[in-house]
Amino acid sequence: MMNRPPELLLASNSPRRRELLALGGWPFGIQASNLDESLLPGEAPGAYVRRLALEKARAVESHAQPGQVILGADTSVVIDGEILGKPADSDHARQMLTRLRGRTHQVFTGVAAVRAGGPALSTLVITDVPMRPYSDEEIEQYLLTGDALDKAGAYGIQNPAFQPVAHMAGCYASVMGLPLCHLGVLLREMALPGQPGLAENCQSALNYACPVWRSITAGTFLHDH
Numbered sequence: 001m002m003n004r005p006p007e008l009l010l011a012s013n014s015p016r017r018r019e020l021l022a023l024g025g026w027p028f029g030i031q032a033s034n035l036d037e038s039l040l041p042g043e044a045p046g047a048y049v050r051r052l053a054l055e056k057a058r059a060v061e062s063h064a065q066p067g068q069v070i071l072g073a074d075t076s077v078v079i080d081g082e083i084l085g086k087p088a089d090s091d092h093a094r095q096m097l098t099r100l101r102g103r104t105h106q107v108f109t110g111v112a113a114v115r116a117g118g119p120a121l122s123t124l125v126i127t128d129v130p131m132r133p134y135s136d137e138e139i140e141q142y143l144l145t146g147d148a149l150d151k152a153g154a155y156g157i158q159n160p161a162f163q164p165v166a167h168m169a170g171c172y173a174s175v176m177g178l179p180l181c182h183l184g185v186l187l188r189e190m191a192l193p194g195q196p197g198l199a200e201n202c203q204s205a206l207n208y209a210c211p212v213w214r215s216i217t218a219g220t221f222l223h224d225h
Helices: 016-022 045-059 090-098 136-145 172-176 180-189 197-205 213-215
Strands: 009-010 028-030 069-079 082-084 103-117 121-132
Touching: 009 016, 016 028, 016 172, 016 180, 016 197, 045 069, 045 103, 045 121, 069 090, 082 090, 090 136, 103 172, 103 180, 121 172, 121 180, 172 180, 172 197, 180 197, 180 213, 197 213
Parallel strands: 009 028, 009 069
Antiparallel strands: 069 082, 069 103, 103 121
């Protein structure tokens, strides 16, 4: 008897997204997409991340097995209405971190679930992220680690040494790149069975008492066209 393919196919090579998705207990495969992620003229941050999430999923649809659900996600750091992508170099990262210091910005994460050969669902999660007033010296020490260079906005919220965020009141996993409770609702709408303990697993792994998971898991999402 042939082995059945995993129910999910993650259209991402991000280690953080793989680690987060594994907390849900769903069997999944990986098929990274390779897209032009340029911002369209006049495109708002929310529309941008939601579009890219859906395009990433659709881009690997030909690799999916019949009935598989493909997951795409995209995350952007936004301040003063401007999207901050990954820094080009250490100087660029320093500028971003200085701009974010002591202020609250938003992290926009779009998530899409596409049934191979069938319908798609997507959602947008916006999380306020207040940054602490870290010092210039702390910025320099963080830049030496190299962690800033592959992160949108030049920081990793989970970095144990830098710890740039003052406090959180929203979805921590979304800031890391994959909001698990929102994803659970999307997959429930796609008729995939829910995973028991999803919210608890997420909070335990991230060491974060989430204040919003109950309201998230009670939600529903509309089908995209």
